[in-house]
Amino acid sequence: MALTLSKNQTISLEKTAGTGLSKISLGLGWDAAKSGFFGKLLGSGGEIDLDASCILLDSELKAIDLVWFRQLKSNDGSIQHSGDNRTGEGDGDDETIKVDLQRLPEAVKHLVFTVNSFTGQTFEKVENAYCRIVNASNNSELARYNLSERGGHTGIVMASLSRESSGWEFKAIGVTTNGRTVDDLVSLAVQAVR
Secondary structure: OOEEOOOOOEEEHHHHHOOOOOEEEEEEEEEEOOOHHHHHHHOOOOOOOEEEEEEEEOOOOOEEEEEEOOEOEOOOOOEEEOOOOOOOOOOOOOEEEEEEOOOOOOOOOEEEEEEEEOOOOOHHHEEEEEEEEEEOOOOEEEEEEEOOOOOOOOEEEEEEEEEEOOEEEEEEEEEEEOOOOHHHHHHHHHHHHO
């Protein structure tokens, strides 16, 4: 059974999975907020283009690599992005980042997952946003973090996955910021992992 995390809550993914993990995926989903009476009546709030990204950090919190809509695969091939979803329409995950934990280079200590609005739309126009970690071997959801931070920001440092001696730990972060691309969020991501 998946755990729904609160901001700043950390869990051991190995303990939650009940076994060693080899592959996981991070799913991001969202809906456009229904605006006004007619928007609610017609069920349309417009299109929202959010982008999920992954920042790979070493033990000194230096960025090693970035995976995002302009670079869909990490340099070593261990992380793969599903591609850019420009609307958020439909059920389920809108964007997915798959991680092969066994192929991840030993130098990678932290994976920081971010979401930002490339078009500059604020999170006032977003609802039902979440991120979730799924065990790829059996497609079971391990943890979910509902992004309730609505407001005038254009980016969120969502969560981190950190390599610890006991295995991988997942932390819900939820720090809001402004930025159109993952490049704009790297320094805040580093601060959030400290």
